[in-house]
Amino acid sequence: MFFQRAFLRFKQTFSLGLITGLSLALLWGCLGSEMPANLSSMPAIDSPEQAETVLLETLLPNIETEEMFVSDEVASRYNTDNIIEPLPNVEDFPLHAATPSNNPNTLYLEIYSSSEKANVDKQNERWLVEVAEAFNQQALTTASGQTIQVGIRQIPSGTAARLLAAGTLQPAGYSPSNDLWIELLKSQEVSITPVEESLVLNTAGFVLQADAYTALGSDVSFEQIVDAMLSGQLTAGYPNPYTSSTSLNLLYHLFW
Known part of the structure; x- marks a missing residue:
């Protein structure tokens, strides 16, 4: 002890x-x-x-502290091109209407869709899921007799584009929120066969604070907002443009 x-x-x-x-x-x-x-x-x-x-x-x-800022000249010597965000697991995104099957008599097809067409939690955003469910109920078959079943994977357009560009997955279909993602995939030499130019119309909007809206005038247009942002009169907040179609659309109009 x-x-x-x-x-x-x-x-x-x-x-x-x-x-x-x-x-x-x-x-x-x-x-x-x-x-x-x-x-x-x-x-x-x-x-x-x-x-x-x-x-x-x-x-x-x-303890004495001191703030030191990196100059633009020094910062320009560095880049983040080689910093790549890890690819997500596609199984983390919800799947609706049908699921993969090991049954040799079933032909399973999966479509990656943006949320405004595949969100089952909102009645006005589940259109593509309802179409797939109605199709699956018909139990249509191929020439060889396999029953066709279609699953809808609810996944952000940019995230799906990254998975397609990486070549790790190859779904039967891809329905992004806008065609800018298709152009990005083409620029990365991803082989794509367009089927329909548009399934449903999608509208993006701006939300302005009251004082900003008043400063722009009584009749505010999209072009006026873009011009105000480019001139520094307005500052916009937006999500990650590598996943958000709205952000990608905004940056496209700002810089091109």
Whole structure:
């Protein structure tokens, strides 16, 4: 028992000394080579509570901070072209109407669709899912006798485009929110066979604060908003353009 108590006491003392020593070494490194005069008579530390008190009341108030900004010239030497966001798991996105089957008598086809056509949680955004469900109920077959079943994968247009560009998946169909994603895939030499130019019309809109709307005048147009943004009169917030069709559409009109 004596040796156990002695060992525990040694362990506690060693841990406290190690933590305190590392903290002081780090802080003195921040303070510089010269220790401020009021730190030369620092009290002895023999408990975690006292160490915290010394850190908060004696050491931290003496740390000097300085802001340094990277110039545009220096920043231009670096780029993020080689930083690639990991591809998501397609199984993380909801699948509706039908699911893959191991039945050799079933031909399963999957379509990647944007949310405004495949969101089953909203009655006015589930149109493509309802079409697929109605098709599946007909139990149509191929010439070889396989029953055709169509599944609708609800996935953001940009995310689906990334998966297609990576070549990891090849769904039977892809229905993005707008055709800009198709053009991006073509620019990446992804083979695409258009079937329909448009399934349903999609409308993007702007939400303006009241003072911004008033500043632009009584009859505000899309072109007027774009011009105000380009001139710096308005600042817009938008989602990730690599996944959001609305953001991609906005940037396209701003820069092209």
